[in-house]
Each structure stands twice: as structure tokens, then as C-alpha cells.
Amino acid sequence: MLAYIHTLQSEYFYILPTIATLTYVLYQRFFSPLSKIPGPFLASLTSWWLVFAIRRHDINRRMQRLHQKYGPIVRITPDEISVADLSAIRKIYSSHGSWAKSNYYSVFQGTRKHDIFAGRDVKVHAQQRKMVARAYAMETLKELEVYVDKMLNVFKRKMDENAGQSVDMARWMQLFAFDTIGEITWSTNFGFMEASKDDGTFSTIRAVGSSGSWLGVVPWLYKTHQFLQPVIGNWLGINGRHGGLRDFAIRETAARKNRPVEKPDIVGRMLDTSKKNPEEFTYTDVISMATSNVAAGSDTTAISLRSIIYHLLQNPETKRKLIEEIAEFRRKGQLSNSPRYTEAQKMPYLQAAIYEGMRVHPAVGVNLPRVVPPGGAHLAGHYIPSGTVAGVNAWVVHQNEEVYGADAKEFRPDRWLEEGSGDMHRFFFSFGAGSRACIGRNISLLEMSKLIPTIFLNYEVELANPTEEWKEDCSFFVQQSNFYVRMTPRSDTAVDS
Numbered sequence: 335m336l337a338y339i340h341t342l343q344s345e346y347f348y349i350l351p352t353i354a355t356l357t358y359v360l361y362q363r364f365f366s367p368l369s370k371i372p373g374p375f376l377a378s379l380t381s382w383w384l385v386f387a388i389r390r391h392d393i394n395r396r397m398q399r400l401h402q403k404y405g406p407i408v409r410i411t412p413d414e415i416s417v418a419d420l421s422a423i424r425k426i427y428s429s430h431g432s433w434a435k436s437n438y439y440s441v442f443q444g445t446r447k448h449d450i451f452a453g454r455d456v457k458v459h460a461q462q463r464k465m466v467a468r469a470y471a472m473e474t475l476k477e478l479e480v481y482v483d484k485m486l487n488v489f490k491r492k493m494d495e496n497a498g499q500s501v502d503m504a505r506w507m508q509l510f511a512f513d514t515i516g517e518i519t520w521s522t523n524f525g526f527m528e529a530s531k532d533d534g535t536f537s538t539i540r541a542v543g544s545s546g547s548w549l550g551v552v553p554w555l556y557k558t559h560q561f562l563q564p565v566i567g568n569w570l571g572i573n574g575r576h577g578g579l580r581d582f583a584i585r586e587t588a589a590r591k592n593r594p595v596e597k598p599d600i601v602g603r604m605l606d607t608s609k610k611n612p613e614e615f616t617y618t619d620v621i622s623m624a625t626s627n628v629a630a631g632s633d634t635t636a637i638s639l640r641s642i643i644y645h646l647l648q649n650p651e652t653k654r655k656l657i658e659e660i661a662e663f664r665r666k667g668q669l670s671n672s673p674r675y676t677e678a679q680k681m682p683y684l685q686a687a688i689y690e691g692m693r694v695h696p697a698v699g700v701n702l703p704r705v706v707p708p709g710g711a712h713l714a715g716h717y718i719p720s721g722t723v724a725g726v727n728a729w730v731v732h733q734n735e736e737v738y739g740a741d742a743k744e745f746r747p748d749r750w751l752e753e754g755s756g757d758m759h760r761f762f763f764s765f766g767a768g769s770r771a772c773i774g775r776n777i778s779l780l781e782m783s784k785l786i787p788t789i790f791l792n793y794e795v796e797l798a799n800p801t802e803e804w805k806e807d808c809s810f811f812v813q814q815s816n817f818y819v820r821m822t823p824r825s826d827t828a829v830d831s
């Protein structure tokens with residue numbers, strides 16, 4: 335009898351889990367509300383498929399391949415879809431913002447009460463964003479230009495020192511972007527360009543992005559880790575967000591309180607807001623906002639600058655057109671030696687090259703996930719129940735041939751100058767879209783619109799290794815490396831094309 339019970343027990347040991355697994359697989363494949371959405375088989379069964387895909391550091395390219403294979407809507411976890419359908423994109427990222435950010439962002443927020451980038455409460459976010467909006471508005475930019483000029487001078491001095499030599503442009507764009515965002519935020523910089531190197535901040539931010547990019551898919555793992563951390567110690571790069579950068583923000587914000595500045599910088603404006611609304615926008619919120627500025631506004635700008643310069647150099651005809659435009663504006667006296675933003679905004683080819691550089695290589699390589707609101711939604715011909723996560727990837731949208739033409743894969747700034755470019759702007763996704771679109775967009779356009787003509791006006795620029803391609807690494811941001819140039823100062827900055 336005992337032996338019979340033992341046999342029965344050991345059979346159940348196998349049978350029950352097998353039945354449970356089969357039931358789960360059958361449910362996900364045939365009965366789940368998302369069962370009709372195509373996608374990789376494993377992705378429909380487990381979120382770990384997406385975790386491992388992201389950990390390969392090429393999710394931007396993989397998403398492009400997935401949509402090519404499966405169409406405008408792809409199931410990428412048992413309860414998450416990736417969307418490339420144009421009308422669905424507008425629905426998900428509407429300006430009234432009823433589609434909240436998903437739990438993916440919780441790992442970036444950690445325990446901070448307010449985080450403008452990662453906060454998921456729609457109302458709290460709207461209130462916080464209103465508080466800081468003025469500091470990023472278009473009319474504020476003219477006050478910030480002086481800070482960009484200061485950093486452009488340092489950049490030029492450093493490039494003159496390296497004249498004719500092979501320069502690591504990937505690295506220099508990062509040094510420039512960090513120092514400039516420091517100036518814009520606190521009217522002081524990190525001193526990275528002066529030192530020609532960073533202090534470890536770059537790799538910390540990269541580790542935060544790299545770890546957060548996959549951990550956000552399984553936020554319960556992050557919570558478990560945080561609970562066990564006192565015993566097991568820290569195993570996650572994401573926890574680096576509390577490190578050096580925030581310490582810098584705390585130190586510089588305190589110093590900034592007593593330091594008069596030439597022009598109002600971002601922290602100065604936020605300290606004023608905090609003084610007027612101490613309950614809604616606390617001193618800690620000022621520090622969080624300043625930290626977010628650096629984390630969200632430096633690598634993104636560096637990546638975009640690299641893309642613009644690299645593609646101009648890879649496509650000599652586009653470089654020639656830009657230099658011709660610069661020369662023409664110089665001849666007409668419409669472009670200063672240190673280009674003004676108002677002048678650069680009037681240069682159509684320059685602006686087209688900036689948008690095209692950002693289109694072919696968006697800085698963010700992961701989907702921007704949102705939660706389907708109560709009542710569900712119809713997306714790309716499918717009913718998607720409330721609570722499902724839906725996201726769009728800029729790398730996918732920007733390849734849409736309906737919007738960007740049959741040559742969408744190519745770098746061709748002229749497309750932005752042709753008639754009917756309205757949809758191209760409407761679906762331009764490098765800055766995200768809707769109520770959570772990038773608040774620093776104008777600031778980055780200010781920086782890029784000044785740096786690009788400064789470079790091509792003052793230097794003859796060429797790729798140091800023209801036969802080599804750069805390398806891409808998607809760790810939330812899609813960083814480039816192996817991008818070296820030779821810059822030779824021009825004797826005549828009237829520019830002969």
C-alpha cells in the first residue's frame with residue numbers, strides 16, 4: 335500500500351506541473367486576449383524572452399526585424415505589445431496623457447517621490463511638469479545661449495590643440511554634451527572637456543541605463559533585490575542613479591543658491607518656483623529635476639550630435655551641401671563666426687541635417703511603454719484590453735516608408751525640405767510624443783544648431799578611418815563608438831566649399 339502511494343505521489347510530481355504548464359501555454363496561445371497578436375512563440379509565454387533580447391544590446395535593431403516579420407503590432411511579452419501602426423501611435427501618445435507610463439519606469443524612479451521622467455501618476459506628473467515648464471520654454475533659450483557659447487569656446491580650443499590628429503569624436507561629443515548641460519543647469523560645468531576625460535560618470539550612467547533597460551520588464555525582480563539588499567549587497571547597476579551624479583546635483587544646487595549668475599539658468603528658475611510653491615515643488619524636487627536634466631539631456635544630445643556628424647561625413651554630398659549653405663549665409667552676413675541660434679534656425683539644410691541625423695539614429699533604443707487605460711482600446715484592428723502594456727520604438731517608426739519614403743533607410747536630409755514633410759514631423763519620435771514628450775527638446779536643438787555649424791565653419795573635417803563603420807550598443811540609449819575624425823582649422827572662416 336505504502337509503495338502504491340509512493341508511486342502515485344511521484345506520478346503527481348510530474349503530472350501536475352505538466353498539466354499546469356500545458357494549460358498555461360494553451361491559454362497564452364489560444365485564449366488570452368492577446369493570443370491573436372503575432373510574435374515570437376517564447377515571447378507569448380514569458381517576459382524573459384524580452385529580458386534576454388534587451389540584454390543582447392541590440393533591441394533597437396531586433397524591433398525593426400520583428401515588425402518587418404510580423405507587421406504593425408507584435409506581442410513581445412505575455413501582456414505587452416509593440417506597435418508601429420500610425421493611427422495607434424497617435425492614440426497611445428496623446429497630449430492629454432490618459433495612457434500612463436507602465437511599471438517599466440518604476441525601476442528608474444526607485445524610492446524618489448517625484449521623478450518627472452519616470453513618475454507614473456498622470457496627475458502628479460502634469461502638476462510637476464507645469465511647475466518646471468517655463469524653465470524649458472522657447473523664450474528661455476536666449477538666456478541659455480551664453481552657456482552654450484562658453485562651452486563651444488572650450489571645445490574649439492581643445493580641437494585646435496588636436497588639429498590634424500585623429501580625435502575620438504564619440505568621446506568628445508559626450509564630453510561636450512555633459513559640460514554644456516552642466517552649464518545650462520547650474521551655470522557651472524563638470525570640467526570634462528578641460529580634463530579631456532570624465533570622472534567615471536559616463537560608465538555609471540551607462541550601467542544605470544543598461545541595467546534599467548531589462549530590469550523594467552521584470553520590476554518584481556528589482557523590488558525583491560531591494561528588499562534583500564541589506565543581506566546580499568548591491569547587484570544592480572540601476573542603483574548607481576543614487577551615486578555621483580546626484581551628489582554633484584546636491585552640491586551644485588546648494589552652491590548655486592548663493593552664487594549670482596550672468597543669466598538665469600535652469601536651477602535658478604526652479605529655485606524661484608520652489609520658493610513660490612514650497613509644498614508642490616520642494617527643494618528635493620529641484621535636485622531630482624537637475625539630476626534628471628543631466629541623465630536625460632547629455633547622452634541623448636551626444637548621440638544625436640554624433641549621428642549628424644558621422645552621417646554627413648559618410649555622405650560627402652550632404653556635407654558639401656551643408657558647407658555651401660554655411661558659405662552662403664556667411665557671404666550674406668547672416669551667420670556669425672560664433673553662430674547664433676536665431677541664425678541657425680533660418681538655415682534650412684542645417685535643420686534638415688539635424689532632424690535626419692536624429693531620425694536615422696534615435697538616441698533611445700527601447701520601446702516607450704504605456705498602459706492601456708480602462709475600457710481598453712482598438713489598435714491596428716485588434717481589441718486590446720485595459721492594463722495591457724503598449725509601446726512604440728523610434729527605430730521602427732522612423733523606417734516607415736509610408737511616412738519617410740522608399741529610401742527611409744538612407745541618410746538624406748533633403749527629404750525634410752520636400753513638400754509634404756508634415757507627416758514626417760508628426761511621426762518624428764526621437765523626442766517621444768504626447769504629454770510625456772521630451773521637455774528638453776528646445777535645449778538640445780539649441781546645442782545642436784550651434785555646434786554643427788561651428789564645426790563645419792571652423793574646420794575641415796574628415797573621417798580618420800573612412801573604411802571603418804562605427805559600433806552601436808543599445809543599453810537603453812543607443813551609444814556609438816569607433817568614430818574618429820581629423821579636424822583641421824580652416825584659414826578662412828568665410829568657408830570655401
Ligand code: HEM
Nearest residue numbers: 450451630631634635638697702765766770772773774778
Ligand atoms: C537630442 C536630445 C534628446 C533626446 C533624443 C531626448 C529624448 C527624450 C525622449 C524620447 C523622452 C521621452 C521618454 C519617454 O517617453 O519615456 C524624453 C523625455 C525627457 N527628456 Fe529628453 N531628450 C533629449 C534631450 C533632453 C535635454 C537636453 C533635457 C534636459 C535639459 C531632457 C530632459 C528630459 C526630461 C526631463 C524628460 C521627461 C519628460 C516628461 O516625462 O515629462 N532631454 N527625452
